[in-house]
Amino acid sequence: MANTSFATGWKWRQASVIPGFGLSLGYTLSYLVLIILIPLAGLVWHTASLGLPELASLATDSRTLNALRISFGTAMAAAFVNAVFGVIVAWVLVRYDFPGRRFVDAAVDLPFALPTAVAGIALTTLYAPKGWIGAWLTPLGIKIAYTPLGIVIALIFIGLPFVVRTVQPVMEEIDRQVEEAAATLGANRFQTIFRVLLPGLFPAILTGFALAFARGVGEYGSVIFIAGNIPYVSEIAPLLIVIRLEEFNYPAAMAVATIMLVISFIMLFIINLIQAWSRKRYGYA
Amino acid sequence: MATLDHSNAAAAPRFRDAATEPPGAKFALILIAILFLAFFLALPLVSVFFEAFRKGPEAFWEAISEPDALAAIRLTLLVAVIAVPLNLVFGVAAAWAIAKFEFKGKAFLITLIDLPFSVSPVISGLVFVVLFGTHSVLGPILNSYGIEILFAVPGIVLATVFVTFPFVARELIPLMQEQGSGDEEAALSLGASGWQAFWYVTVPNIRWGLLYGVLLCNARAMGEFGAVSVVSGHIRGVTNTMPLHVEILYNEYNVSAAFAVATLLAGLALVTLGLKTVLELRFGAGNAGGRH
Numbered sequence: 001m002a003n004t005s006f007a008t009g010w011k012w013r014q015a016s017v018i019p020g021f022g023l024s025l026g027y028t029l030s031y032l033v034l035i036i037l038i039p040l041a042g043l044v045w046h047t048a049s050l051g052l053p054e055l056a057s058l059a060t061d062s063r064t065l066n067a068l069r070i071s072f073g074t075a076m077a078a079a080f081v082n083a084v085f086g087v088i089v090a091w092v093l094v095r096y097d098f099p100g101r102r103f104v105d106a107a108v109d110l111p112f113a114l115p116t117a118v119a120g121i122a123l124t125t126l127y128a129p130k131g132w133i134g135a136w137l138t139p140l141g142i143k144i145a146y147t148p149l150g151i152v153i154a155l156i157f158i159g160l161p162f163v164v165r166t167v168q169p170v171m172e173e174i175d176r177q178v179e180e181a182a183a184t185l186g187a188n189r190f191q192t193i194f195r196v197l198l199p200g201l202f203p204a205i206l207t208g209f210a211l212a213f214a215r216g217v218g219e220y221g222s223v224i225f226i227a228g229n230i231p232y233v234s235e236i237a238p239l240l241i242v243i244r245l246e247e248f249n250y251p252a253a254m255a256v257a258t259i260m261l262v263i264s265f266i267m268l269f270i271i272n273l274i275q276a277w278s279r280k281r282y283g284y285a
Numbered sequence: 286m287a288t289l290d291h292s293n294a295a296a297a298p299r300f301r302d303a304a305t306e307p308p309g310a311k312f313a314l315i316l317i318a319i320l321f322l323a324f325f326l327a328l329p330l331v332s333v334f335f336e337a338f339r340k341g342p343e344a345f346w347e348a349i350s351e352p353d354a355l356a357a358i359r360l361t362l363l364v365a366v367i368a369v370p371l372n373l374v375f376g377v378a379a380a381w382a383i384a385k386f387e388f389k390g391k392a393f394l395i396t397l398i399d400l401p402f403s404v405s406p407v408i409s410g411l412v413f414v415v416l417f418g419t420h421s422v423l424g425p426i427l428n429s430y431g432i433e434i435l436f437a438v439p440g441i442v443l444a445t446v447f448v449t450f451p452f453v454a455r456e457l458i459p460l461m462q463e464q465g466s467g468d469e470e471a472a473l474s475l476g477a478s479g480w481q482a483f484w485y486v487t488v489p490n491i492r493w494g495l496l497y498g499v500l501l502c503n504a505r506a507m508g509e510f511g512a513v514s515v516v517s518g519h520i521r522g523v524t525n526t527m528p529l530h531v532e533i534l535y536n537e538y539n540v541s542a543a544f545a546v547a548t549l550l551a552g553l554a555l556v557t558l559g560l561k562t563v564l565e566l567r568f569g570a571g572n573a574g575g576r577h
Contacts, residue, residue, distance in 0.1 A: 013388035018466050019479035024382040028394075031375045035446055036400055039412035046415050085321045092318040096311055104319065106562040110326050112501070113554035113561075115508025116406075117528040118547040121535050122329035125336055125544075132332065133324075157325050179304035189306055218405025221510035221528065225535065238407035242515060245411065250420060257408045264403045272396065 040261075047258040050251050058255035063231055064240065068259065071237040074148055075216030078155030079163075083209045086163025087201070093164070094171040108164050111157055116221025123154055124225040146228030151236065154222040159212030166208035170201060203278030207271055214267045218260065333551045336544035348534075348545035356522040357530035358549070360438070364513075364526060365506040368445040372502055376453025377495070381487075384461030385469070395458065401450045409447045410515025413440055436518030441526065444512040449502045456498030457491060464490055493568040497561065504557040508550055 013021070047055065058064065092098075093105050111119065127134045127145040134145060144150050174197065182192040198205075220238040227234045235243075237256055244253035306314070338345055348354060379398060383391055401409065417424045417434040427434060434440045468490060472482040488495075510528040517524045525533065527550055534543035 013386055016386055016466070017473060018385045018469055019473075020381060020483070021386050021388075024378040025386075025388075028375065028379040028382050031378075032394075032397060035443075035450060036397070039416050039447065040400075040404075042416045042421075043408070043412045046421075085318075088314055089318045089322065092315050095305070096315055098315055102562070102566075104322060106558055107322060107326055109558055109561065110330065110554065113504045113508075113557045114330070115510060115528050115547075115550045115554070117510040117531050118333060118508070118550050118554075119329060121531065121540075121543055121547060122333045122336075125540070126328060126332050132328070153325075157329065160325065176304055183304060189310075192304075214403050218403075218408070219511075220405065220407050220514075225532075238405050238511065241405075241407050241411060245414060245515065250415070250418070253411060254415065257405075257411050260405055261408060264405070268396070268399070268403045 043254060043257060043261070046250075047254045050255070054251065055255055055258075058252050059259055061252070063235075064237075064252070064256055064259075066232045067235050067237040067240040067256070070148060070151070070233075070235065071217050071260075072263075074151040074236070075155055075159075075213050075219075078152045078159055078216050079209050079213035081152070081156050082159045082163045082212045083205055086160055086208060086212075087167055087205060089160075090164045090167040090171055094168060108161050111159075111161050116158070116219065117225075119157055120154065120222040120225035123157060123222065124150070127153060127226065145226050146230075146234065148227075148234050150226035150228065151223050151234060154226050155212075155216040155219060158219050158222055159216050162211040162215060163205070163208035166211060167201060167204045170204040174200065203274055203281075207274050207278075210267060210271045210274070214264055214271070217267075218264065330551060333544055333547050336541060337548045339544075340541045344541055345545045345548075348539075348542035349549060353522045353525065354530060354546055357525045357527045357546070360441070360525065361507050361527040363438070364442050364445050365503055367442050368449055368506045369499060369503050371446055372449055373453050373495075373499055375450070376455075376457050376498060376502075379454040380457035380461045380491075381483075383458050384464075385466045398451050398454050401447055406448060406509065406511025407515055410444045410512040412447070413443050413516050435516055436520065436524060438524065440516035441513050441524065444516045445506050445509055448509050448512045449506045452502035452505060453495070453498035456494050456501070460491055460494040461487075493564055497564050500557050500560055500564075504554060507553055 050058070089108065093101065093108075124145055125131050127137075127150060129135070129138045129143070129145070131145070137144060142149075144153060178196060178200075179192050182196045183189075187196065218238060220236070220242075223236055224239055227236060227239070229235050229239055237260055241253045241256050241260075244250070244256065305311070349358075379394075383395065414435060415421060417427065417440065419425065424435070432439075434443070468486050469482045472486045473479070477485070507526075508528055509526075510532070513526055514529055514532070517526065517529055519525060519529060519533065521533070527546060531543050531546050531550070534540075534546065
């Protein structure tokens with residue numbers, strides 16, 4: 001392909017002796033277009049053909065707005081909890097040696113491996129008024145299952161590994177001499193952590209937060225069991241899509257989906273920006 | 286844990302290391318982390334097995350051996366057997382193109398491959414409803430040839446392929462980038478053909494990373510709920526996968542049967558985590574990225 005041309009200056013690709021560029025890239029692009037891009041484009045095209053006024057009225061429907069508000073609000077709260085506890089878990093796993101550390105490290109990935117529906121029914125059973133945890137909280141007047149708080153609990157479960165697995169490798173790369181230097185210059189441990197270590201970890205924490213948040217916004221399986229799904233109160237946006245589909249109200253389903261897609265692509269773009277920026281500034285992402 | 290801390294403190298030099306925390310703070314942090322994980326990870330997992338056996342082993346056995354449950358297990362296996370190899374071939378092709386060559390637009394291509402990770406599972410299902418539904422262009426044409434996509438097995442496979450699309454590629458790309466192409470260049474200079482270099486040099490080099498990607502891809506393929514739920518139509522014994530069967534049983538207040546089927550999926554998750562840990566310890570197959 002391009003390596004046979006003698007053009008100087010701008011080149012689409014660098015010459016290589018390795019064969020199979022055309023085959024592998026061709027297959028990759030065809031499969032990508034067929035499985036991902038055409039279906040997504042179909043959704044965007046169908047939504048666009050609704051016309052702007054129709055789309056605007058569907059998007060500003062109060063049930064839609066409430067579902068979006070609940071999805072983004074609970075995902076934000078859960079990502080925040082995960083950012084705090086995820087950093088503590090990562091720190092403990094990277095810095096301390098204790099019996100069962102390997103086991104704990106492996107267990108962090110459980111939410112990646114456990115099907116969301118299983119997590120959903122397990123969490124609901126635990127936090128229901130008669131469940132193992134719910135039974136302790138009910139006398140205190142705290143209701144978790146079938147309220148927005150339940151959604152946050154499910155999203156904490158789903159999002160935890162994103163923060164831990166993003167922050168952990170960056171923590172492992174921290175040069176201990178930086179901390180020793182801070183200590184020599186008179187910083188106490190508290191100052192070293194909050195003014196030397198955490199600023200360097202901030203891009204990783206932010207990336208983990210954004211990944212957990214993005215996953216939480218779209219999460220469906222683990223949430224619908226525990227949420228109670230009361231419209232305007234604990235009905236998440238993905239569920240509203242399913243409900244509109246079951247009503248054969250395709251335009252409304254597509255409108256909600258398109259709003260969510262646009263917001264998640266903006267999120268993806270921001271995550272990439274953070275990573276590019278942190279690679280430049282700190283040499284890792 | 287407490288005893289370990291004390292023994293450490295006894296062995297430590299008189300002047301405490303300035304680059305670590307006092308033992309008390311250390312102990313408190315470990316305790317916070319473990320309690321947090323116990324509440325949010327361990328307890329739900331334990332409760333799955335506890336609820337499944339609440340009515341005894343006979344009820345458990347009956348729940349997982351009734352015809353609808355068996356049909357769900359068969360369908361889940363079938364979907365994984367189709368979806369995982371498709372994404373495996375794609376993952377290898379994509380990693381070969383991205384890791385072995387330098388070309389413009391590579392970063393954008395990687396972003397596109399990651400796309401399904403940032404799409405809600407429900408939307409992943411919806412796109413196929415829009416594409417093949419009765420209001421679409423394709424749906425009625427395929428229907429007239431007697432081909433059913435939606436509310437049938439092909440739709441479930443497509444939605445699963447969409448959702449699990451990036452898993453293998455995501456594992457292989459960084460691994461192959463790190464390995465470079467020196468080994469393949471050596472093989473080629475010694476007279477190997479391109480395919481020989483691939484089968485005898487590249488594949489052995491990446492086999493553990495490949496296995497790792499397949500494991501994660503398979504776990505997600507068998508456990509996918511949202512996307513499959515949208516396209517499946519929930520026909521009992523026909524288009525119900527295991528996660529959907531769990532949902533139906535649960536919504537019918539048949540809780541212990543729902544948990545019985547759920548233990549099979551939880552068992553799959555535990556096996557996946559176990560193999561993953563073994564692979565990491567043995568071969569350093571890399572950490573589980575951040576993006577699953």
